[in-house]
Amino acid sequence: MTEYGRGPGPEPWHPEDPQYGDQGWTGHETQQGQMPYVAGPQQYQQEPQPQQPYYAQQQGRYPQAQQPPYAQQPQQMPYPQHPQQHQHPQQHPQQETYGGQGQVWDTGQVHYAEVPQTADPYAGVDPYAQQQSSGYPGEAPDLYGTPEAFPPPRPPSMRHLQTEEPWQEEEDAAADSFLAGGGGGDNDDGDGDGDDGGRGGRRPGRSGGKPKKRSGMACLIAAVVIVAVVGGGGYYGYSYLKDKFGAAEDFAGAGIDVPVDVQIPKGAGLGQMGRILKEAGVVASAQAFVDAAKSANGTSIQPGTYPLKKKMSAASVVEVMTDPSKLHVLTISEGSRNSAVYAAIDKKLEKPEGTTAGIAKREVKNLGLPAWANNDSKIMDPLEGFLYPMRYDLTKDSTPESLLKQMVKNATDKYTELGIEAKSKELGLENPLQVITVASLVNAEGKNHDDFRKMSEVVYNRLKKTNDVTNRKIEFDSTYNYIKNQSEINFNLKEAKAFVHPYNTHNVTGLPPGPINNPGLEALTATLSPDHGGWMFFVSVDGDKTTFTKTYDEHLQLVAEFQERQKQKNGG
Structure with a gap:
């Protein structure tokens, strides 16, 4: 058996059909343009080399291999040099044969007659190395040495073999990449978008491109994320459409018997008022209040504290807030006498008549009057002129004494400011x-x-x-x-x-x-x-x-x- 064919039969190895032949395959590429030796008196048949493992033979082409595809035999030549001068075939067309000891093998190739030479031109040349084309007539082109070449032939027994190698680390890395937002490593479509550097989604050394096994945990997490995103988006989309096009949620009636004081700050618009009322539990939605206020001249609503109830309809709230008498504030007019101020405090805080006047008389020295005030014993009311006229917001914690102190402080601050x-x-x-x-x-x-x-x-x-x-x-x-x-x-x-x-x-x-x-x-x-x-x-x-x-x-x-x-x- 030779490296040029599958056996003694007349069938040559066809370089354009790498799958041709099923026996005697050695894994070597066909040597183009190499002339066989014809020995002199004694023919030397090439000693069969032990067949190397597939991955060892393919190391030069596949990264997994650990040895070069054709390891040099240090002291063995495929055709040992005969002490006698080699003879080459005569240059005339004939079918080449090898003979020795009564046996002849037909190689199926046509060679030329031997030309006598004095020196062996092939001495020291690696017979397994790819030879340059000699340009002999009829020589077939090298179909394995160009970028468009066919892949090297493989033995029949390994043509459909799928090697199993552990890829657990890569699968874990792919799962981590997916959870981190990468998601491009598990590309089984062969589109070159995966982690294999654009090699069609196949792992190095895997001839069949078998899809990787995905991690079960990664798939579970991916499913949970998808469900959460779709569910959350649907909920917010529904809420948006409901708020945009649906009727605003509203309570009915004048509310339940749970009083609550709501303070509206200065400069607040209807939207802010609605949000404050909703947070206090007065209205069902801010939009319901805005709609009711717009239809009832709600722009006249003044800042201040309003005595309201829980779960009131928006219309009821607007009715209360547009009535100045319902505003839970105390307004002191410019030029008001103290007697009128005392009576107003009693009324707003629902105190018995004379309560605030009595507190003002008893606590006059504890209400914060400046040192230059009350320097004449003939003064009828030491607090007269010190209850500064303005609006005072009332809360559930407001008392006659607290209001009097606030009024005196405001007056003193203003007088100091004016110098x-x-x-x-x-x-x-x-x-x-x-x-x-x-x-x-x-x-x-x-x-x-x-x-x-x-x-x-x-x-x-x-x-x-x-x-x-x-x-x-x-x-x-x-x-x-x-x-x-x-x-x-x-x-x-x-x-x-x-x-x-x-x-x-x-x-x-x-x-x-x-x-x-x-x-x-x-x-x-x-x-x-x-x-x-x-x-x-x-x-x-x-x-x-x-x-x-x-x-x-x-x-x-x-x-x-x-x-x-x-x-x-x-x-x-």
């Missing part, structure tokens, strides 16, 4: 308390900011020592009304002048001992910045517009006009 202590001396006043007293008179007699500035000029001019018209008497009706706790325009002036009281400016000179109300910011700023027009008198003839004059004669004319109007009004 009334320093400006009192610039205005010729004795102390900061007199600044608040002037502002309270201005706020009681004036009607707007322009009136306030002129009214403060009247007060300062009447306090001057050079005033010989009123002899430094203020003569404001508001002081007499304060004593009487009334707000009357038509009263007996003679009786008022005869009534002796420290606060009655018709009877005493100068300012009253203390403020007669709680002045607002406009009255305070006007007091600190008077008009300087030289005004001495004023009269509101029609009860709406105030007219100021500089002389007493002008004033008497206006007073006569006012009295005539009052007679006509009363039918006299």
Whole structure:
């Protein structure tokens, strides 16, 4: 048997059919263009080499092999050199045969006649190495030495053999890659996207490209992730569509008997209000409140604290919040007297009448008055002028004492901000308390900011020592009304002048001992910045517009006009 064919038969190895033949296969590639040796007197037959394992033979082509495909035999030549000179066939076409000891083998190849040579040109050449084409006529091309070549032939017994090798580590790595978001390593489609470097998804050395076995845990986790994603997406999609196109969830009725105070901050829009109400358990959804508020002029809803109930319908909530009387706040108007403030606190906190007034009298030294306040024993109410007018939000924790402290603090902070202590001396006043007293008179007699500035000029001019018209008497009706706790325009002036009281400016000179109300910011700023027009008198003839004059004669004319109007009004 030779390496050129399958046996002594006439069938040659066909290089274009690597699967041809099923016996005598040695795993060697056909040597193209190599001439066999014909021995001289004695023929040497090639000693059969032991067949190497398949992977050892294929090491040069497959990475798993550990040996080169054709290991060199250190001291063995496939055709040992004969001491005698080799003879080559004569160059004439004939069928080549090998003979020796009465045997002849037909190789099925045509060779040329031997040409005598003096030296063996093939000495030392590896007979198994690929030879360059010699260019002899009829020589077949080398179909294994080009990139387009067929794969090397394989023995028949191993053509369909699938080798089993452990791939557990690669499967674990593929599972980890999938869980990390890779997912590209287990590509069984052969599209080159896997971890095998684009070799069609097959593992190195695996001829059949058998699909890898997937880890059961990885598949289970993948299934759970898919179910979670699909389920979560469906839930949120349903919620979005329901909120977008469905009717907003709402309660029915005026709510259950569980009161709750809801505070709406300043600058809150309808959407924020709805969310606050929903978090408090008042409405079923913010959208229901927004819809109800838009249809009921909900833009008039003011910030503050509202007494509501749990599980109210949105319409019921809007009805309460659009009613100013239901707003759980206490608003102190500019120029309000303390007596009115005390009564309002009692009403809002549902306290018995007189509760707040009693606390104010008992706790006056503990409510935070500044040191320059209450320096005159003739003061009727030390807190007068210190309950700063503004809106106060009420909560379930609000008490008369807590409200009074907050009002005093707000007033003190505002007076400090305006710097009334320093400006009192610039205005010729004795102390900061007199600044608040002037502002309270201005706020009681004036009607707007322009009136306030002129009214403060009247007060300062009447306090001057050079005033010989009123002899430094203020003569404001508001002081007499304060004593009487009334707000009357038509009263007996003679009786008022005869009534002796420290606060009655018709009877005493100068300012009253203390403020007669709680002045607002406009009255305070006007007091600190008077008009300087030289005004001495004023009269509101029609009860709406105030007219100021500089002389007493002008004033008497206006007073006569006012009295005539009052007679006509009363039918006299």
